[in-house]
Amino acid sequence: MKASIAIIGGTGVYDPSMIGDPRDVKVDTPYGTVSLKLGSYAGKDVAFLNRHEEGHSVPPHLVNYRANILALKRLGVRQIIATAAVGSLNERMGTNSLVVIDQFLDFTKARPSTFFEGGANGVIHTDVTHPYCARIRQTMLEAAKAEQLSAHDGGVYVCTEGPRFETPAEIRMYKLLGGDLVGMTNVPEAPLAREAEMCYATVCMVTNFAAGISPQVLTHTEVLDAMKANIENIKRLTMRTIAMLEPEADCECQHALAEFGGFKL
Template sequence: MAGPVADVGVFGGSGFYTFLEDARSVEVSTAWGAPSGPITIGRVPIGRAGLATSGDDHVSADDDVRVAFLPRHGPDHRHPPHRVNYRANVDAMRQLGVRALVSPFAAGSLRPEIKPGDFVVVDQFVDRTSGRADTFYDQFDEGPRHAPLAEPYDAKLRAILLDAAAAAGVTAHDGGTVVVTNGPRFSTRAESQWHRAAGWHVVNMTQYPEAALAREAGIPFAGIALVTDYDAGLDEAPEVEPVTQETVFRVFEANLDRVRELLLSAIPALARR
């Protein structure tokens, strides 16, 4: 590609299959195969949000922000979490030239204070997946490549998302650990209790290896959870029912406008990261 095509990249999660109107579809081929589906490129006016910006100003005040959007499960949710081509998805965003990559995702809460409908701007993950292609470096042809990942989520992007959440008047928890399970099944009660006892906050099936691959690709990355349920239930609230697929999709759909509004508010500042 001749120069960057997009400024900000967004992965769509369960129920989040389209984003911007008047977007054009682009096909991107990668060495890792095809991404989950066509990527759409749309524009967000810089003047949409009055959030403070940080870092170098890559975008002038007269420009729109070009946003690349890709639903990670495909436009019809055909790809289960353990079969998503994460390498192709992240590499496609790299080829498009995005300088910030945001990953909204549905999550189950492991804490009574983190309620369905809340957002969590996570700062750590724990990987409990297996069998996923999770690195671009299958061989060290040019020498060792060991990515540092002590802080997997970009602090500046996280701050921008928290500011956008505050401006939108939504509850967003600052920090939290997401434990990533392989799926597509949900947790047993014993697994959920284990995750809670370990001190983790939310559970999801897709944040790994997205975050690790973004680091290898050199793209600042942030994950924001929309809490849809309480996983397998809460010990202190036996009346809480375990999660079902229907619950996840229903709650996410009911909050999808809030997800979009938060992203639209944040994108001008994300482009200036």
């Protein structure tokens, strides 16, 4: 049971039929057991992981991020394509926009955010100057062009704890700090992938303008409806990206802990 590329499906991206011949797999980790699908696409072995599990049953603050990332690592995954539904703080990134983000601001509060909490695993301070794999980001942008989809190159993702939406006052603050988009799942997922020496990049779909910018009260149904209306764009971009990726491609992401002897969990 091996896969070199993985899709982490966020809100609205629940369809494992994106990959061929999907089969159920369970992977045990010290943080818990992870259920996912293994299949193939364009001649490549691909894993599909539903971030919120079946039926969107796990809220963002309770997603077992460490188990998810370690399970993919143990399957041999080297490259992760993640999707996320987001609200926009940036008028240029309107509803239905695709954004290939390049930075984040972390406003989470109570999530385990590292594999290295001392003890047997030790303490490691991981560099996240470039939190998203530049090579996969570029491939995503080229894939969008090939699919005739418009995608913003870069954006700052503000990650909040959730599961509540943000207040207008918080949104004003995030915007002043340089945030473009707001969501609830990209941290600690992105830094954990870096700790595990895996290439990781996220494409975001803007489902709404954030509180205080949107003229109406936000609802989760609104988010789901927007994702349903545009899910084919996310699928097309994701699958074209996989088709363009080299399964065994190497880059600096996969050597992020070289000075510490590499990732050994």
